[in-house]
Amino acid sequence: MLSANFVIFIAVAYVFLLFILAYFSDRVSKRGGKSFLNSPLVYTLSISVYATSWTFYGAVGSAARSGLEFLAIYLGPTIIFVGWWFILRKLVRIGREQRITSIADLLSSRFGKSNRLGVLVTLIAVIGTTPYIALQLKAITTSIQVISASENSPSLSGVDDGSLALGIAALMALFTIFFGTRNINANEQHHGVVAAIAFEAIVKLVAFLAVGIFVVFYIGSGVGNIFTSASEANIDIYSANNFGPRWIAILFLSAAAILCLPRQFQITVVENSNEDHLRTAGWAFPAYLFLMSIFTIPIALYGLSTLPAGSNPDMFVLTLPLSEGNSLLALFAFIGGFSSATSMIIIATIALSIMISNHIVMPIALRSSDNLGTEDGRGISKLLLTSRRISIAMVLFLGFLYFWFAGNSDALAAIGLISFAGVAQFLPSMLAALYWREATVKGAIAATLVGFLVWGWTLFLPSFGTSSQFLANIIDNGPWGLSFLRPQALFGLENMDPLVHSVFWSILLNSFTLIIGSLISKQSSLERIQANLFVDIFSLKSKNQEKFLRRSxxxxxxxxxxxxxxxxxxxxxxxxxxxxxxxxxxxxxxxxxxxxxxxxxxxxxxxxxxxxxxxxxxxxxxxxVSLEEVMQIADETQQVIEYSHRLEQTTKKLRSTAKELKQANFRLRELDSQKDDFLSKVSHEVRTPMTSIRSFSEILLTHKDLSEEQRMKFVNTINEESKRLTSLLDEILDLNALERGERVWQNRPLNGEDVLKRVINICNPLALQKNISLFRKKIAREDLINGDADRLAQVFINLISNAIKYNDAKDPIIEVNSYSTKDKYIVEVIDNGAGISAQDADIIFEKFARGRRNNNGDDGGLGLGLAISREIVGKMNGKLELVNNSSKGACFRVSLPLGKKKSLMVAQ
Amino acid sequence: MADRRKLENIAFTLSLFGAIAMVPPIISLFNVEKTIFGVPLIIIYLFGLWLFLIIATFLLSKRMINEDRPNLEEGEKSGAGNIEEINIENMEGKE
Structure with a gap:
């Protein structure tokens, strides 16, 4: 009923349909009509490129051979998508913000835009994916064989497997080149391709569900019956080894693969146009996988129990409808398988071509052409497109070659998981890129390389074991007889499932190398910048962290x-x-x-x-200077500046403290010496009267024969000296009290002129006694000042009596002037005596200081008068000073601030 | 804010729970020769767990608020997500 030619024709027609679909989608998206193409549904469906023909056909085969193991392939991605908020969201955000074009670009960008890492990841991706593409080609050719072999035509009407595969590869290349490299898009998004993939996702789901429903409800009469008849046919579905290490390893690998497979990264991250689509994909993609696998076990069990022993369980999806004579359904199932194969091929080659052109071709082109300006316009863009087209063709051709040489060996059957394990080597570095700030490029390169080598040695190489005697020998005995290097028993770890063994060693060594390598190597500045950009993608608001310094x-x-x-x-x-x-x-x-x-x-x-x-x-x-160097210099300088700044601050503080201490010390010493000075002066002043008191009292005591007159004289002297002593002590106490502010001091409004008149009246007799004429030249208006009348009088008396006392001129005159300026009431006491030398002028207000030239004879002064006067005037906010006068005598000036007019009125 | 944190914690716990429930020893509990309506218990368990994860994620994802999202290009925001967010914001406002 179905000739091979017809099946091939259907396949080609199907691809043609894809062409039309992709073409129109591209046109729609170019016109800006994004509504449908940009929906979360299309996004979710396109992610299902995960389900390749390996899962479409192979899941049933796997279920038939090893029970529930196939479920692990779906459950791993389910976990990742259930937790989309944590890893996928961050990946997509970084992908969008940093314009990531592939997984190689992600790792290279995070690790300081390292091209070496990009190349390494690209090579691993190519090596891991090419056999996978071969697997798809094999699935297609096998399915065509199966579907047309039932027509008793063993040869495919002159078309052998090889040319069939080549034809399919060429067709795929044509499609991918046509829609995958139309232009160099922003963000490398291919709307047409994504639409086609989404369509294919629907086709394969519906096809598989159709077969499942047909098997379970049409020929198998219910799920329960299938299980019953299976157990009757002695098919063990509880194989003891179901959930051992291999189950965990496959869960882990599939979870890693959904993140690390180049095609998954392309669809999930690069082609994502809206982060919110993950919200839907988070549950919808697991739901898709759920539907995709719900009929797998019934189909497998039914096939095992009804089809003749020895029939290929991988093809149950086709053979069951065929055995029931339903070739239309078989054809539909074939198209489902075909679509899952083509979608994988298309996306994988696009992803790989982008990686090859960006990380291998571009760097070489950039290195070989030093001057970009000399090439004619659009050189790079042309180069990119050409290199992508060539790499698409090359990757597909490589896939075909692999299929051609290894197509009939067992190598291909296991390649799905081997490929998963290969790309899982990106996982440690990828997680480090997202979450570990300290990871370095050296660590990442070393880790990926180590993981890749261990994977290649323990899993990839043994997969060829059956095809070569030499390899089989290495697998059994190790290279050069080194048994601890046996690929499937590394370091003597024997009796382990080869997959588990390989995953364990490769991921363990990979992660360890990453951690240790990162800890012992140093990050470049660009790495540090990128690390922060990646790790803090959700908290960084300022996006432009990369600063170029030159603007030449x-x-x-x-x-x-x-x-x-x-x-x-x-x-x-x-x-x-x-x-x-x-x-x-x-x-x-x-x-x-x-x-x-x-x-x-x-x-x-x-x-x-x-x-x-x-x-x-x-x-x-x-x-x-490179940016990095400048950044590093800036960084180091920054640290030094910060350190020295802190040092400087501390020093400054210390210095000011020292200065304060010094000042305090100086003041203390000064005070100390002042105190000593004061004490010695006081003692001196006290001793003089005390001496005379003592000597006179001694005379009185010893000489009983003194006349009454003499005795009276002596007693008088003693009395005088005691008075003097008392007044000295009074003055000292007074001064002390003034200085310490112990006494309550009250300034009241008073008329300065009243006080002055009173003082002059008191002093006049004194002056007359010494024949000194005391007169006034200027008299101030009556002005109010604030002060204490008695104290002020004390000051005036002190000044005038000093002037009287020390005036030794022939015609002694004392002039007392008072006047008011704008805000001051001023009294001047001028004499025509010898005056005060400049030397004395400095100390005259000190305690116990007296003009030196005036110590002729006892004058009764204690040398405290001026000190007290100055203190008193100071308390009244005024000033007592010795001013330079044109005349040769001394001139003391008292200036006191005037009270306010208002208070004058009140006082009056 | 507290709600947002709580939702994140629930989401994390959900994936952790899913992962733990899929591996031994939990899964071994159900790997016994027992059938429900003719279907082995282990199959019911795995698919049931799967379905639970899908539904729980569906319910949870709608409520997760993506606050620190970058500026979206015009009209890219999906309508459903939009309405959902507004509803949640309103609810928070009422409390």
Whole structure:
């Protein structure tokens, strides 16, 4: 009923349908009508590229052979998607913000835009994926064989497996090149392809469900019956080994694969247009997988119990409908399997081609052409497209070659999990990229390399074991007879499932290398910047962390490069947009760090972070100092500055404390010496009267024969001296009290002139006694001052009596003047005596100081008068000073602030 | 805010629970020769667990508030998510 030619024709027609679908979707999305294509549903469906023909056909086979193990392949991704909030959301956010184009780009970008890491990841991805593509080709050819072999035509009408596979590969290449490399898009999104993949997802789901429903309810009469008849046929579904280490290993691998497989990363992260789509995908993708596997066990069990022994369980999905004569359903199932194969091939090759062109071709091109300016326009963009087209063809051809050489060996059957284990080597570095700030590029490269080598040795290599005697020998005895290096019993770890063994060693050594390598190596500045950008993606608000320091490049230079990479239209749009944002015309655009980091991101969206960085750095720098060096210098300088700043602050504090201490010490010493001085002066002053008192009293005691007159004289003297002593002590106490402010001091409004008149009246007799004429030249208006009348009188008396006492001129005159300025009441006491020498002027107000030239004879002064006077005037907010006068005598001036007029009125 | 944290914790616990329930020793409890309506218990258990995870995630995802989301390009915000968020914000406002 179904000839091979017909089946092939159907397959080609199906691909043609995909062409049309992708074409129209592309056109719709270009016109901006994104409503449907951009829905979370399409996103979720496209993620189901995870379910390849390996799961479409192979799940049933696996269920038939090892029970529930196939479920682990689906349950691992379920866990990741249930926890979408934690890993996937962060991945998608980083992917969008940093314009990540592939998993190689993610790791390279995080680890300081390292190109070496990018190359390594790309190579591992190619090595891990090519056999996987071969597996899809094999699934397609086998399914065509099976579906047409039932027609008793063993040869496929002249078409052998090889040319069939080659034809399919070519067809796929054509489709992928056509829709995967139409242009260098921002964010590397391919709306047409995604739409086609989403369509294929529906086709394979419906096809599988159709077969399942047919088997269970049409021919199998219910789920329960299938299990019953299976157990009657002695099929053991409780195989003891179901949930051992292998189950856990597969859970882990599938969880890792949903994150690390290049095609999954392409669909989930790169093609994501809205972070919120994860909200739906978080439950919808597990639901898709749920539906995809719900009929797997019934189909397997029914096939095992009804189909003849020896029939291939991998093809039960096709053979069961065929055995019931339902070739239409079989054809539908074939298309389902075919679509799951093609969708995987398309996305995997697109992802790989982007990685190859961005991380291998671009860096080489950049290195070989030092001067970007000499190439003619659009060079880079053309180069990118060409290299992507070539790599698509190359990857598919490699897949075909692998299929051609290993197609009939067992190597292919197990390649699904082997491939998973291979890409799982990205997982430690990827998680470190998302969560571990201290991970370094050296650690990541070493870890990925170690993981890859261990994987290659323990899993990939043994998969060829049956095809070569030499390899089989190594597997059994180890290389050069080194038994501890046996691929499936590394370090003597025997009796372990080869997959578990390999996953255990590779992931363990990978992670350890990453941790230890990161701890012993140092991050470059760019790495540190990128690490913070990645780890803190949710908390960092300022996006433009990457600062270029030089601005030697003009906007024109940048335009030139951008045009070449992104094409003229897009470049213009970017520049116009930025110019609009900063409010200038495009021609006047200034190259700011913001603009450069924006540009770098845009470029990274096409050629990967590492290449974009190289391209821009080339344009921007004159080759003097690299950004990294500058950052490092800046960093170190920053640290030194901070340290020295702190040191400086401490020193400053110390210095000011020392200064304060010094001052305090100085004051204390001064006070101490003043005190000593004072004490010695006081003792001296006290001793003089005391001596005379003692000597006179002694005379009185010893000489009983003194005349009454003499005795009276002596007693008088003693009395005088005691009075003097008392007044001295009084004055000292007074001064002390004044200085310490012990006495309550009250300033009251008073008329200064009244006080002065009173004092002059008191002093007049004294002056007359010494024949001194005391007169007044200027008399002030009556003005109010604030003060204590008696104290003020004391000051005036002291000044005038001093003037009388020390005036030794022939015609002694004392002039007392008083006048008011705007805000002061001033009294001057002027004499025409010898005056006070400049030397004495300094100390005259000190305690016990007396003018030196005036110690002729006992004058009764204690040398405290001026000190007390100054203290009193000070208490009244005034000033007592010795002023230079034109006349040769001394002139003391008392100036007191005037009270307010208002208070004058009140006082009156 | 407390609600948001709580939801995050629930989401984390859910995935942790899912992972633990899928591996020994928990899963071994159900790997016994017992059938329900003719279907082995272990199959019922695994698919039931799976279905529970899907439904729980469905209920939870709608409520998760993505506060620190970047500026979306115009019209990219999905309608459903939008309404959901507004509802939650309103509810919080009422409390």
């Amino acid at each position: 490049a003009t906007a024109n230079d940048l335009m030139f490069v951008t045009q070449r990479v992104l094409g003229g239209k897009r470049a213009l749009a970017i520049f116009d947009n930025f110019a609009k944002q900063s409010g200038v015309r495009r021609e006047e655009l200034i190259v700011t760090p913001d603009f450069i980091s924006l540009l770098e991101k845009e470029l990274a969206g096409s050629i990967g972070a590492a290449s974009a960085h190289v391209v821009l750095s080339k344009v921007l720098s004159g080759g003097e």
